[in-house]
Amino acid sequence: MARMRVVAFGLVSLAYPVLVYFALGRFEPRWLSLLLFALAVLRALTTRQALWWVAAAGTGLLALLATVLNQALPLKLYPALVNAVMLVMFAASLRFGPPLVERMARLQEPQLPPFAVLYTRRVTQVWCGFFVLNGALALATALWAPDRIWALYNGLLAYVMMGVLFAGEWLVRRRVKAAHGHG
Known part of the structure; x- marks a missing residue:
């Protein structure tokens, strides 16, 4: 249930x-x-x-x-609210630790090497930046854009941007692991 x-x-x-x-x-x-x-x-x-x-x-x-x-x-305004909540979650994890991306990484690999801990911190910071940008665009489209632009951005383009970020991070992670002999 x-x-x-x-x-x-x-x-x-x-x-x-x-x-x-x-x-x-x-x-x-x-x-x-x-x-x-x-x-x-x-x-x-x-x-x-x-x-x-x-x-x-x-x-x-x-x-x-x-x-x-x-x-x-x-x-x-709902998409802007969701981005604000995600930003607070990710940013708070940077402040009070461990970073959220590190917690997720440890689900697959409990004993992360030091380079991976630093990398996950950086990725958490990147996600904070994404939530700032995406939240600002969600807010701007809610306040000033026609409904169809709001729906296009929040119902498609924001997800495409998130997918690009996931894919880009995956590619970078592979290179970082290979550079540290964990490829």
Whole structure:
């Protein structure tokens, strides 16, 4: 059951910008806020981490604003909120350690060599930069771009950029490992 909630949350989150875009001309924003409320509830049901509870509350607040004001802007701010939460998670892990990418790497290789620890710290910093850029673009498209540009960026281009970052990091990681005799 918990696994189904995680999958449902992931699918709805990924499709969210496209769903909102296609529904905006057909439904009032207050009705679309139900989708955002569903995301808030799913997030709350799929986590035990305090930061994600804050994100669920923020999502609920955006949904409430969309309902009360009957405006689309709170609905369009959700991707910016997600980027802000991810930035806080990654940046906090740099400050209070170990970096989030190191934690993920240790799931596959518990005894990371020193060069890998430094590398994972750098990758965590790169992801922080990505979340700043992506969050700023998500916010800018929500505030100033037409709905179709907002949906194109947040529903496609942001994911393409994330994929490019993942692929680029994978290629760099291979080179770093090879340079240290771990290839």
